[in-house]
Amino acid sequence: MRSETDRPALSVVIPTFNNERVLRQCLEAWQRVGGDAVEVIVVEDGCRDGTPALLDEIAATPWGRTHLRWRHEDDAHELRCTNAGIALARGTLVMAWQDDMFLRAPWLVPELRATFAAYPDLGMLSLSRGLNCAPFDRPIERWEDLVDWRRLQSTIGPAPGNWFRLQEVDSVIRPWIVRRACLDRVGLLDEAFRPTEWDEADLAFRIRGEGWKVATCGYERLRAYTHLGSTTIGKQPSASYLEKVLRNGRLFHARWDAAIARHHSRERRTWRRRSTLAGWAATADQISRAAARKVWRTES
Secondary structure, eight states, rough: OTTTTSSSSSSEEEEEEESSHHHHHHHHHHHSSOOEEEEEEEEESSSSEEEEEHHHHHHHHHHHHEEEEEEESSSSHHHHHHHHHHHOSSEEEEEOTTEEEOOOOTHHHHHHHHHHHHHTTEEEESSSSSEOOOOOOSSSOOOHHHHHHTTTTEESSSSGGGTEEEEEESESSSSSSEEEEHHHHSSOOOOOGSSSSSSSHHHHHHHHHHHHHEEOOOOTTSEEEEEEEOOOSSSSSHHHHHHHHHHHHHHHHHHHHHHOOOHSSOOEEEEOOOHHHHHHHHHHHHHHHHHHOOTTTTOO
């Protein structure tokens, strides 16, 4: 592994459970286009398939010896696994990734590094979509009440500017990247939200409470990475899973509804993307494709 004087710029934390084939593709993508400034930390959560052997195999390769670390957890679930990976992370930036996400663009990591270097007030960034919360005086009785558009809005910012800029939001969804300095100030994901869900929204609000901004940019739309979708919990979450989400959503709102009421009407800031020539070329290509489908004017 790297010496103490040769720290990575970015630590990528990937929890995984019984997803060997997909995880292999995920790690191959980071090896192929992640660059030298990245360390990948896989947290293997009691896998009963070939995942531990796969990780041993990759860790023994030249790339694995310098870029991959992994540890075992025993049925800890996503939140605790993410925290375990963050605790090992040595980068000044830390990314929460999933094992069914495949990095595609070699320009993404340089752009993210340049973005955080250019904007010291930016603490956390979603690479897919962000969330804005609005006060809504109705009880939260069902899972569907948590995602009511009057209470929670998903966004990448208004088109067409969202192709070229980051948009301030209230909270994030995975994948996201955060400054290590933010985590040092506010702490890790709160394990009161275990096994998962609403933990990252709570972290975003704590980061905002310390004066940093939270933003989003549609990097998935830009084909910087692709996401297979939920390959581990299934396309239709179980009733018991949704009950846990409901519990966590109620906890989030009990903590933060007063802050939502105070700040929801503020003007959201934007920042210009700090992309490379390759990144701008990819953006132009995706705009052209979207225009051909006549969808770019409505994306927000």
